[in-house]
Amino acid sequence: MSDRTGRREKDRPAGAPTIAGDLAPAGAPAGAPAGAPAGAPAGAPAFAGDFAGDLAADAGLLARHAADTERMLALLAPRPDRTDAEAERAERLHEGCRASRHAFLARHAEAVYDVLTAGRTRRPRLTDLAAGAAVRFPGLVPDAAQLAEERGRLQAHKEGREIDQGIFFGALLRSPAAGTHLIESMLRPAPGSAARLAEFRRADRLELPAVLLERRGEAAHVTFRNGHCLNAEDNRLIADLETAVDVALLDDRVRVGVLRGGPVTHPRHAGKRIFSAGINLKELRSGAISFVEFLLGRELGYVNKMARGLLRDDPAAGGTATAGKPWVGVVDSFAIGGGMQLLLVMDRVIAEEGAFLSLPAADEGIVPGLGNLRLTRLTGARTARQIILSGRRIHTGDPAAALLVDEVLPAAALDGAAERAVRDLAGPAVAANRHMLTLAEEPIDLLRTYLAEFAVVQARRIHSPDVLAKTERHWARSERVPS
Structure with missing residues (x-):
């Protein structure tokens, strides 16, 4: 077997690490969460404990x-060139090190977070937190060079470094102290949003690459403009949506937000409005969907901000204040995957006659964001399982649609219905009452506990063989048949 320079194993210098026999079966480390992989390598770190003085020593191990x-x-050869035996060895190496990361974080998650946030006096966002962890705690998460190398690869050709990021964020969110602080940090306006607010105030319009934000009276209209891919979500759309939601929440002239898909250029539906086709599977296949910025960042970022509002410093209130506003979702054609997930945090949903909603998690192979957490309380357990586990579509003519949609109207009547919804929800008591509803329906600890598990599971799902095979088949079909 050759390494990347073409040398054979027998030509390795004396003392170089060997591969065969490096790993020996063992149980998952003590303190690892349920589901942590077994198979830690022989000689895996024996961490000292959970005392503050142990952090530096254990980090070194x-x-x-x-x-x-x-x-x-x-x-080993790069992943796409590995033999079956090499692929198995690589997987065992990765899993052994991941088991050690689980064990380290089970002991030190809060201490690590305190180091990275200066005792919770700083509020880094997810990307900065992961970057800081790579520098301060080498080996805990992938570093900049490893991420850059992964970024240029197809999803199927990656080493799966994002799984290590999932382990890291899962452990932080599992901690009540660190996890709550992290969630609150991500409810702050994103960098640059305040500057865009000034632009929006001048023109009542903000054009972003994938989103249009317009003010009409007391409403901020957020329109998806990812028309080439049926308004599917990708890294660019996620970033633009967070900016638009921030600006809408920051502008005190705005009382209600309206979310809608714009007309698409996709050949099959050219000129039609479509709400959203969910995650862009072509981008996932190409390796361009980020775990931190997209899959975790959307849930802790703009989606959670629509549900909970922004947290802003308010000295008069003795700390932070929530600036939440009601949201109206207007569904043209369909809301699939992430598109349907957004409707679960809307205060009013209006849909076009003949539209449908779906969460095709079983088909795509990934977890549908917080859909598993939020759908059951709207539809009940049986219907939620049919939608998530069996791919059931909810058409606007189905009786079950009444559980998810407030009004079903002809396309020509949607604009008027949205205006009426804005008037209904613009009252001064609405924001306070929706805040209390959110506290009752989704307490912060419930959200945090779900996200802790989601981070680990979703990171593994996007690198699982079934998801990789499905994205490849989707790409192959789209290349053969005109879209």
């Missing part, structure tokens, strides 16, 4: 273990 793992991985 993890760093050395991760470095040893990387040296052994470097002896």
Whole structure:
């Protein structure tokens, strides 16, 4: 077997790490969450404990273990060129190191978070938090070079570094102290949003690459403009949506937000308005869907801001204040996947006659965001399982549609219905009451606990063989048949 420079195993210098026999079966480390992988390598770190003084020593053990793992991985061919035996060895190496990360974070998650946030006096966003962890705790999460290398690869050709990010964020969110602080940090306006607010105030219009924001009276209209892909979500749309939602929430002239899909250029539906086709599977297949910025960032970012509002410093209130506003969703044609997930945080949903809603999690193979958390309380357990586990579509003519949609109207009547909804929801008591509804329906600890598990499960799902195969088949069909 050759390494990346073409040398054979027998030509390795004396003392170089070997691959065969590096791993020995073992149980999952003590303290690892349920479902943490077994198979830790022989000689895996024996972490000292959970006392503050143990953090530096245990971090050093993890760093050395991760470095040893990387040296052994470097002896293998790149992932697409590996033999079956090499692929199995690589998987065992990764899983052994991931088991050690689980064990380290089970002991030190809060201490790590306190180091990265200066005792919770700073509020880094997800990307900055992960970047800081890579520098301060080598081997805990992928570093900048590893991420850059992964970024240029197809999803099926990646090493799966984002799984390590999922382990990291899952552990932080599992901690009541660190997790709550992180959720609150992500409810702050994103960098740059305040500057865009000034632009919006001048023109009552903000044009972003994938989103249009317009003010009409007391309403801020947020329109998806990702028309080439049926308003599917990708990294660009997620970033633009967070900016638009921030600006709508920051502008005190706005009382209600309206979310709608714009006309698409996709050949099959050219000129039609479509709400959203969910995650862009072509982008997922190409490796362009980010776990941190997209899959985790959307849930902690703009979606949670629509549900809960912004947190802003308010000295008069003795701390922070929530600036939440009601939202209206207007569904043209269909709301699939992430599009349907957005409707679960809307205060009023208006849909076109003949439209449908779906969460095709079983088909795509990934977890539909917070759909599993939020759908059941709207539809009940049986219907939620039919939608998520069996791919049932809810058409506007179905009796079950009344559980998810407030009004079903001809396309020509949607604009008028949206205006009426804005008037209904613009009252001064609406924001306070929706805030109390959210506290009752989705307490912050419930959200945090769900997200802790979601981070780990979703990171693994996007690298699982069934998802990779499905995205490849989807791409192949789209290349053969005109869209």
